[in-house]
Amino acid sequence: MNVVRSRRPKGHGEELRHEILAAAEQLLVETASEEAVSIRAVADAVGVTPPSIYRHFPDKQNLLFEVCAIQFTRLDEWLAAALADHDDPVEAIQATGRAYVEFGRAHPEHYRIMFMGRADLTPEQYDDEVFAEGSAFPTLLAFVERGIADGRLRTDSPAGVNAFAITVSLWAVVHGLTSLLVAKPAFPWGDVDLVIDTTLDRCLHGLLAR
Amino acid sequence: MNVVRSRRPKGHGEELRHEILAAAEQLLVETASEEAVSIRAVADAVGVTPPSIYRHFPDKQNLLFEVCAIQFTRLDEWLAAALADHDDPVEAIQATGRAYVEFGRAHPEHYRIMFMGRADLTPEQYDDEVFAEGSAFPTLLAFVERGIADGRLRTDSPAGVNAFAITVSLWAVVHGLTSLLVAKPAFPWGDVDLVIDTTLDRCLHGLLAR
DNA sequence: TGTACATCAGTGAACGCGCGTTCACTGATGTAC
DNA sequence: TGTACATCAGTGAACGCGCGTTCACTGATGTAC
Numbered sequence: 001m002n003v004v005r006s007r008r009p010k011g012h013g014e015e016l017r018h019e020i021l022a023a024a025e026q027l028l029v030e031t032a033s034e035e036a037v038s039i040r041a042v043a044d045a046v047g048v049t050p051p052s053i054y055r056h057f058p059d060k061q062n063l064l065f066e067v068c069a070i071q072f073t074r075l076d077e078w079l080a081a082a083l084a085d086h087d088d089p090v091e092a093i094q095a096t097g098r099a100y101v102e103f104g105r106a107h108p109e110h111y112r113i114m115f116m117g118r119a120d121l122t123p124e125q126y127d128d129e130v131f132a133e134g135s136a137f138p139t140l141l142a143f144v145e146r147g148i149a150d151g152r153l154r155t156d157s158p159a160g161v162n163a164f165a166i167t168v169s170l171w172a173v174v175h176g177l178t179s180l181l182v183a184k185p186a187f188p189w190g191d192v193d194l195v196i197d198t199t200l201d202r203c204l205h206g207l208l209a210r
Numbered sequence: 211m212n213v214v215r216s217r218r219p220k221g222h223g224e225e226l227r228h229e230i231l232a233a234a235e236q237l238l239v240e241t242a243s244e245e246a247v248s249i250r251a252v253a254d255a256v257g258v259t260p261p262s263i264y265r266h267f268p269d270k271q272n273l274l275f276e277v278c279a280i281q282f283t284r285l286d287e288w289l290a291a292a293l294a295d296h297d298d299p300v301e302a303i304q305a306t307g308r309a310y311v312e313f314g315r316a317h318p319e320h321y322r323i324m325f326m327g328r329a330d331l332t333p334e335q336y337d338d339e340v341f342a343e344g345s346a347f348p349t350l351l352a353f354v355e356r357g358i359a360d361g362r363l364r365t366d367s368p369a370g371v372n373a374f375a376i377t378v379s380l381w382a383v384v385h386g387l388t389s390l391l392v393a394k395p396a397f398p399w400g401d402v403d404l405v406i407d408t409t410l411d412r413c414l415h416g417l418l419a420r
Numbered sequence: 421t422g423t424a425c426a427t428c429a430g431t432g433a434a435c436g437c438g439c440g441t442t443c444a445c446t447g448a449t450g451t452a453c
Numbered sequence: 454t455g456t457a458c459a460t461c462a463g464t465g466a467a468c469g470c471g472c473g474t475t476c477a478c479t480g481a482t483g484t485a486c
Binding site: 158189 | 328414
């Protein structure tokens with residue numbers, strides 16, 4: 001950073017846009033703090049003056065949104081890859097859970113922004129509804145539906161339980177693991193992998209019909 | 211707020227301390243935003259000038275810590291009350307889970323600060339280790355140990371599973387539910403209670419020996 | 421092939437803001453004599 | 454009972470800071486003629 005940089009030739013203004021996004025993301029990860037990602041800090045990291053950011057982004061919020069949006073896409077692709085490896089619904093569910101936790105542990109600050117921050121800081125396009133409709137979520141939901149149809153997943157309780165509630169519940173469990181690991185790294189976890197395995201094991205065990 | 215207030219007589223300076231804490235907490239809940247709790251805003255809410263805060267708290271961080279500490283105590287008491295109602299380990303586990311989620315839903319901003327914020331903003335006295343040692347956590351752990359000893363809780367998998375890992379896992383599950391509800395209130399949950407019931411039901415089901 | 425010019429990437433200086441915190445102070449109040 | 458005084462709750466003004474954002478600009482670059 002703080003590299004001496006020359007101005008891009010005429011048709012190449014777009015390049016700075018990507019550099020800005022990359023710098024904002026790196027700053028986010030390095031400082032592990034959303035507040036540290038200021039327009040000025042980003043401009044400094046790219047080696048440019050603050051006003052030039054405004055050539056590419058209408059304001060700070062939109063810049064952060066875009067950084068965030070990229071992460072949502074990455075998580076989605078990551079989960080889709082995990083899901084693609086399996087045809088068996090139960091295996092797919094387990095693999096997704098594992099992949100989800102892995103993603104969060106690998107990108108804690110990204111995860112924090114996506115799922116642990118204030119709702120109004122999340123870009124609308126990547127908002128809650130879209131997550132439920134346009135991501136790996138519906139794929140997982142389809143697996144859960146198949147698992148129920150095959151009689152492999154219980155629906156005996158609670159009253160009114162359905163595939164959607166089960167899928168959301170699965171999300172809650174893996175999110176719980178992930179966000180707790182992200183928020184409380186200093187907690188005396190003991191063997192982190194054992195905790196993850198135990199949670200996923202029990203979660204899956206609780207899903208299965210006897 | 212902004213009430214005209216007279217100075218307290220000589221021995222009663224301590225009173226302002228409590229008013230400051232109460233105002234800071236109310237501000238936190240009302241604005242649903244940690245950043246909105248500034249020294250100036252708190253002083254204004256109490257009806258006092260900013261410097262007088264410093265008579266009672268060394269700095270802003272310590273003020274926030276103390277607000278936070280009060281919440282930890284409240285959660286602890288709340289969970290202890292839920293635990294006290296039961297002697298049966300399985301019932302106790304279920305009741306604690308429910309109580310935990312209820313607390314988070316009732317005090318979302320407090321919950322956010324305690325368990326969803328940056329680790330370095332949590333006061334040391336109420337830090338992770340203390341939570342594991344000095345709160346309802348050990349009580350729950352004891353119940354889990356009894357459940358295992360009674361043969362009611364499974365320990366057949368994963369390899370090396372123990373009461374501590376199970377208890378942490380339980381925490382992760384209820385935290386997942388709670389923090390997701392806090393972070394994503396606009397998510398199309400459908401029937402929130404159904405999601406909660408489904409998660410707790412499956413979680414418990416997955417714990418039990420067959 | 422040479423030149424005038426529009427384009428466009430990026431600059432430099434400044435704005436107003438709210439923040440945490442410090443400092444020297446004021447003036448009512450309880451107390452000691 | 455009266456008064457001088459130490460105590461202490463709280464004030465008013467100011468500090469320096471980093472922030473997001475705006476504005477008028479500069480000067481290199483590609484292009485049209």
